[in-house]
Amino acid sequence: MSGNNWKERLNVVYSTNPNFAYEHESNEAPETLPKDKQLLKIQLDKRNRNGKKVTLITGFAGSDDDLQALGKLLKTKCGVGGTAKNNEIIIQGDFRAKISEILLKEGYSKIKSI
Numbered sequence: 001m002s003g004n005n006w007k008e009r010l011n012v013v014y015s016t017n018p019n020f021a022y023e024h025e026s027n028e029a030p031e032t033l034p035k036d037k038q039l040l041k042i043q044l045d046k047r048n049r050n051g052k053k054v055t056l057i058t059g060f061a062g063s064d065d066d067l068q069a070l071g072k073l074l075k076t077k078c079g080v081g082g083t084a085k086n087n088e089i090i091i092q093g094d095f096r097a098k099i100s101e102i103l104l105k106e107g108y109s110k111i112k113s114i
Contacts, residue, residue, distance in 0.1 A: 032062025035107040042096050042103075043114040054082070055096055057089040077102050 038061060045056040057074070060067050064085075071084025074091055078098060082091040091099065096113055103111050 030061070030063060032066045036109050038062075038108055039110045039112070040103060040108055041112045041114055042099055044094055044096060045090075052092075053094045055091040055094060055099055057091070057099065058087065060087050060089070073106070074099055074102060 038059070040057055040059045043056050043058070044053055046053050060070065067084050067087065067089070071082065071089045074089060075082045078091055078093070078095045080092045080095070082089065084090070100111055100113055
C-alpha cells in the first residue's frame with residue numbers, strides 16, 4: 001500500500017495493535033455452479049410494483065456475467081423486458097410456465113415453481 005490511502009482500508013477506524021493488517025476489498029467473481037446443480041425458484045411477484053405482475057427467478061449462484069446471459073436468454077425467448085441483478089432475474093408479466101420449460105430445455109433440472 002503506497003502512502004496513507006485510507007480509502008483502501010475496510011472495516012476499521014483505528015487500531016492500536018502493532019501487528020494489525022488492514023482488510024482490502026477483493027474483486028473475485030464467484031464461480032458459477034453447473035446448470036444441473038442450480039436450485040432456481042420461479043414465482044409471481046407484484047409487491048411494490050403498482051399491481052403489475054412480474055416473474056421472479058431467484059437462487060442463481062454464479063457470476064454476474066452468467067446471470068446477465070441467462071436473463072437475456074429468458075427475456076428474448078419470452079419477448080418481454082426485464083432485468084437481472086443481485087442474483088435475481090425479473091421478467092415483466094406472468095411467464096412462470098414458459099420460463100420453466102425454457103430452463104428445463106437449457107439443462108436446469110432443479111426448478112421449483114412457487
